[in-house]
Amino acid sequence: PIAAHPKADVRIFSFNVTLNNGVFHQYAVIQRKKKKTLLTYALIDTAQKLPERYQESGLGTDQWIGCIYYQLQPFKFGKTQTYILFGFDGHNKDSNRSILDVLHFEDDEPLFGYELFRSSEEDPTPEPREIFEYHKSAKLTLRYQEEGQHIVMEDLVPSSPQFKGNPFYYIPSGDYHAYFQEGKTWVKKVLTDDLPFAPRIPIDVDEIKKDI
DSSP, X not given: OEEOOTTOSXXXXXXXXXXXXXXXXXXXXXXXXXXXXXXXXXXXXXXXXXXXXXXXXXXXXXXXXXXXXXXXXXXXXXTEEEEEEEEEEOOSSSEEEEEEEEEEEETTEEEEOOSOEESSTTOOSOBSOEEEXXXXXXXOOEEEETTTTEEXXXXXXXXXXXXXXXXXXXXXXXXXXXXXXXXXXXXXXXXXXXXXXXXXXXXXXHHHHHTO
């Protein structure tokens, strides 16, 4: 798949292979236009070697959380051009993951993670990314909604109360929250009925597997 946007000078090509142990291993290439030059950066999935607090850290190309990117949305953070990324990771034989991350550049080098996402209006500390893990058979809605200009995400709940805290048994509930831009951050709020909501666009895991 190719993640791109008409107003972005960046696009990402990504693909995956499934290892014998059921783990999905991803590869990707970033292309960035800079004046008359096309810069290219290779990404190799290093999910097994990530730092302990990787969900809270900025990561370089040698610490990439591998996934298949299916949407890219440019967002100007002050004077910094960022790109909000939406990715799917088949992860392992027990669970899938959806990844909401941010790409930006420093000295022409790509970096992942930027403190944009707040869990509520009361949350004073934005996170650099969000990772949602859920049951292997489930499909999760996570995307930028152009009409309304917000990030739509389906809520995850345990399939049974005794599975609370075990993401292997989490499934989409059919209810939705969304991240709305407030100043320089995106704040998670309940998605109400009066907001525009286009038909869901699920990630077809079977189609991804056919491309292997």
